[in-house]
Amino acid sequence: MSETIIGAVPDEWRLTTLGDLCRSGGGGIQTGPFGSQLHASDYVPVGIPSVMPQNIGDNVILEDGIARIDNDDAQRLSRYLLREGDIVYSRRGDVERRALVRSHQDGWLCGTGCLRVRLAGSAEPKFISYYLGHPEVRSWIVRHAVGATMPNLNTAILSGVPVVVPPANTQRAVGEVLGALEDKIAVNSRILATATELAVAHGQRLLSEAGGAEVSLGDYAEITKGVSYRSADLGAGENFLVTLKCVGRDGSFQQVGLKPYSGEHKGSQALESGDIVVAQTDLTQRAEVIGRPVRVVPLNPAGRLVASLDLVIVRPGPALSREVLIALLDSQDFRDHALSYCNGTTVLHMGARALPDYRFKMPGGATVAAATEFMSPLLLKGDSAARENRTLVQMRDTLLPGLLSGAIRVRDAEKILEAAT
CATH class of the missing domain: 3.90.220.20 (DNA methylase specificity domains)
Structure with missing residues (x-):
């Protein structure tokens, strides 16, 4: 067994850095366009989404309210466009957050204030995206980020992140197990968002009509x-x-x-x-x-x-x-x-x-009562989805270190997942 940042791993697993891993496949780590290349006046209501720091969630791109650019600007900034399998980081602030680019996000822009990690076939992107979410890896990034007031990332820091690369079949298996959990979390997130939006929209309509x-x-x-x-x-x-x-x-x-x-x-x-x-x-x-x-x-x-x-x-x-x-x-x-x-x-x-x-x-008492009666069951439904999500997130965060180091076998993780869902 070899000792690594995430603990002991099998000797046959490759130890490298994120920068070397990207370069080995012909990829690399690159910053998004600077503010001088893309101004606030360049954003348009309809167009190609531009991923900004505020759009980076927990390994997902948050699409609600995302800024957009037109096709001419996308062509002008083509070297910053994202591909499926890229990983996006925020350059400032919450530097632990990263997002894996999914198939429908291919061709979007890596926006101002972000960094793009491109593996280019050197490893399974889904596995690496989960690896970068390992608590020890996140801590490494935070410790090495620069800035007295606010943490800042750059290409050199990300390039130096220690990476453990198991065989390709192990990478795919781990990605599938953790991906199944992520899919269920995504479904619950949509239930929570929809229930809350319906409840709030109806409540706001009743309040606006009631006056007072x-x-x-x-x-x-x-x-x-x-x-x-x-x-x-x-x-x-x-x-x-x-x-x-x-x-x-x-x-x-x-x-x-x-x-x-x-x-x-x-x-x-x-x-x-x-x-x-x-x-x-x-x-x-x-x-x-x-x-x-x-x-x-x-x-x-x-x-x-x-x-x-x-x-x-x-x-x-x-x-x-x-x-x-x-x-x-x-x-x-x-x-x-x-x-x-x-x-x-x-x-x-x-x-x-x-x-x-x-x-x-x-509002009057009757309006308050009507809004409360309509909103309450929807909000409680959202609460139920949120509670289940937190259980699934805890399961993911418990399984993740063991799966990434090989301490937990994929088949055992699959049994745990089946029992829980």
């Missing part, structure tokens, strides 16, 4: 700041801190952002299922989650969930409901309002008055 007097949210909701904590309070304890990473860019509650917590907190800072939290900080380059409301959907942590200082808890007063609050806050109107209260050069901070000062037309 304009009021301030601070008069009809309890607004509580999350707890200010010390690093010494993290890593142990019977409670869990809900951090900014729990706020998904798709509006979902991400279990990955929970951290064991042993510090003090007020009772009002503890969260229950269905509570609404709003992100109040974000990076200026992305501004993806600030002001975004998320419903808390715990899996089954043994301890209490506590909101961190990056979040604000919003609870309805007697005249509203959690469902109506989501319909109000999950809107472009509130998003624009929240951004107008933000300041900061590197990190955006939402002002303390943003939520209390938000004004809306107060």
Whole structure:
């Protein structure tokens, strides 16, 4: 057995770097176009999608709201176009994230602020994309990223990532097993997104039709700041801190952002299922989650969930409901309002008055009841999909290190997957 970054692996597995692996197939690692090559005015409503840092999810490209360019610009920037099997990274910020380019995304643009990894047949792209998601590999990338305020990646850093390459049949088998989990996660994600969109759209329609007097949210909701904590309070304890990473860019509650917590907190800072939290900080380059409301959907942590200082808890007063609050806050109107209260050069901070000062037309009791009755079952259906997804993600993250190192055999992983799904 040979010792590697991901542990002991069979001696016959090849040890190399990501840069050498790409070059061996005639590929390489390349940055996307700089801002001087593609301006904000070049983007068009209909055209070829341009993958930006905000479009990079957990090994997937997030297509909702993606920027687009016309065919002339695509031809001009043809050296930056993506192919199926490429892997895309963000150059700044959350440098752990990467996305595998699928078949329908062939020909899209590797946009400004991104890096493209092209294997060109030197290894199975799906296997390498999962390998790059191994916790030890992610940690290696974060440790080697440069920048005092914000981590930055470049071609040299990515080229130096240590890579373990098993035989081709093993690569394909591992990719198929983990891909099956990813497919099920994708189905649940669509269920969650569709259920939430239907619920919110219907609730917003009812609220817009009802009218009513304009009021301030601070008069009809309890607004509580999350707890200010010390690093010494993290890593142990019977409670869990809900951090900014729990706020998904798709509006979902991400279990990955929970951290064991042993510090003090007020009772009002503890969260229950269905509570609404709003992100109040974000990076200026992305501004993806600030002001975004998320419903808390715990899996089954043994301890209490506590909101961190990056979040604000919003609870309805007697005249509203959690469902109506989501319909109000999950809107472009509130998003624009929240951004107008933000300041900061590197990190955006939402002002303390943003939520209390938000004004809306107060619906009558019958409208609140109707919106709540329609929205509640849909949101609960989405919650169920989210819980199942977190179980599948935990299974994937448990199987991934063992499969990638050969410690878990593919046939054993397939049995575990069959039993669970």
